[in-house]
Amino acid sequence: MPISLENGGRASVARAPWRDPAAHWKSIADATASVDAPVAVLHADAVRFNAHDIVRRASGKPVRIASKSLRVRSVIEALLELDGFAGVLAYTLPEALWLSETIDDVVVGYPTADRGALERLATSPRGAARVTVMIDSVEHLDLIDSVRAPAERETIRVCLELDASWRSRGPLGTVGVHRSPLHEPHELETVARAVVDRPGFSLVGIMSYEAQIAGVADRAGRRAYNATVAFMQNRSMAELLDRRGAAVERVRRIADLEFVNGGGTGSLERTTQDPSITEVAAGSGVFAGHLFDGYGHFAPAPAAAFGLTVVRRPEADVATVLGGGFVASGPPGPDRLPSPVWPAGLEYIPRESAGEVQTPLRGGAARSLRIGDRVWFRHTKSGELSERVDRFHWLDAAEDGIVRVTDDLPTYRGEGRSFV
Template identity: 50%
Template sequence: MTQAGALRFEALQAATAHLEPPFAAVDLDAFDVNAADLTRRAGDKPIRLASKSVRSRALIRRALERESFQGILAFTLAEALWLAEEHEDVVIGYPTADVASLRLLAADERLASRVTLMIDSTEHLDFVDAAVGPARPPIRICIDLDAALELAGGRVHLGPRRSPVHSPRQAVQLARAVVARVGFELVGLMAYEGQIAGLGDNQPGLPVKRGVLRAMQRMSADDLKQRRAAIVDAVEAVAPLEFVNGGGTGSLELTSAEEAVTELTAGSGLYAPGLFDHYRAFHPYPSAFFVLSVVRRPSPEIATVLGGGWVASGPPGNDRLPTIAWPRGLRYSPTEAAGEVQTPVSGAAAADLVIGDRVWFRHAKAGELCERVDVLHLVQGDRVVEAVPTYRGEGKYFL
């Protein structure tokens, strides 16, 4: 950590000294710098904000005040309907089986004009028809494409298991099915390249492993660039598209260079959680933290904080644990790690910690922090300027 980074933590510590842990804080100065850097990396492409990575309406608004951020990518239909009361362009990143929310959407022309459903098969169209019937406003549809790299004739699949729509032929077949159905309007395509955007290419560990990852990402990027362009050309022969969405925080430069892509998606880069510490192309400033109190000193070399097991989703591993951000030089116990009720920490700084001292952590993933707290304390400069609710703080539990 640089001297400037240490001074910033001292300022954050002083600004929040009156708060009782556990609490969460967002450094607005870092948040704004990260937003500006996402804009720079996106080039001339607008950024659709991934709401699941923020999960606070106040900070969603703050990002969308920037001209470069346009529209929202929500993660459930219920969330999308809630956000669409305020925002005019909300795409749902995943298919839905929420019948109650589909009925709300179909009963409101204003919401139906603002919300776009995601599908990857005609089964999704069948589900909507069965849920709401044909007497409804047109339902806006985006087709989710499989962005994974397939090798060995499809027997090797490198990337998230999302859509079954991989080829131009499959995309055209589904596009024609959408256009042929009364009550649906095809408006967009999306392809999220998680094997590039979501995997840092400078992970600690063996150089050989990093080399293999980078080679896979280059191969995947080349494949997707050609395949995505071919799919867009083929689908636009069936229906005009309002948008073609791609990318993520980890791949903005790469995806923005594709002519076929009209907009990008990002959100995690605003908070810069632990999983985004290992990319070569960019280095965001950590802005979102949670803070816990030291409550025990089981030995002169160990301090124990209350709680701490705020573990991220995904494949189990040390990279899903919170990152210990401050004081510098602390590390987890290999036998306890981040625990539900207590987290012992050791290292050079542990000897100086006393009961009541605070330890600052960063969640491994961005928006998941907000599922643990009701309020985010916003720090600007050397003071807390506002306390804003998370989704949870507004009584919303979408997933």
């Protein structure tokens, strides 16, 4: 049976059990007591809460699911069943081709140079009708042509990426990610014309991801830092509204676009206010890695977590669990480490931190931990945990309100797939 994310007025969603951490983590621990570690869980009502909250925050604009932030096919498919979600923003072409076996609208959010996958796309009528590739230069078109000439292939659906970074002239410099070289409206238009003028391609969309707004938490630091983030995000969004609007307008004059995609979990309220945007992207907010605890304008439920088992007690106030070095991508720093959330009051030992095989944790709570007990963590990011485990245990509350494992959901890894 596929899982359902309809909340249908569920009392457990309304009660938001995660707001009472002691009872919440105990219920998760009880439900998975007989499962050996590492054990990864998805709390069904927390996932439902987050999914519906994303739709609410998107204010009527369809939400394209950022699959890299989930990497669990059954969850992606369950989200697509909900009103408000439409299509997938995949992260590689092989992944997109795989997903397109069951999903009819998959945009690859990043350019590809995978010749084998391009060959498969170019020769698959169904794949070519369902999958859109990302480009930001004529070189990308040349690469596709070099794999298979236009006369010998399907028409390739193309999305153009507009750089959304803010080139501030002040001390902040350029903020945002270094992705597309197409920054100015006329630069986007030039490449759009190249796509439109070439046989074998169909220009169907524009994507422009404001990472500096979606991916930078505005309540994660001290007051001065947060104020700087707020300043940067206000100025950057104002600049982007004008520039993105002008760029989209120019391209719309020469191509009949199906979509203009922007934003991410952290920026839904702002991105939906941009009239040039027809849809938003979001994924991380569904599982809610702990990076998302630092945003002021929304509070996702901690839906994904993993449990590790205590295997030794080196000192009275230290308990060591097996595993734990699930460090997240991005600029290295303590915020990239999984957060030990339960029992409360455990912390890493700085000189050792989260280890490759073992992780010692120090704190008052460690004194009462015994060998075989479990410690619960949240990953920093949302999809990367799926690379560590074969499956998530789906914890759903029955009529009696008791949370039980009702399903096992394979991750991409569990299905034998790894894409980056």
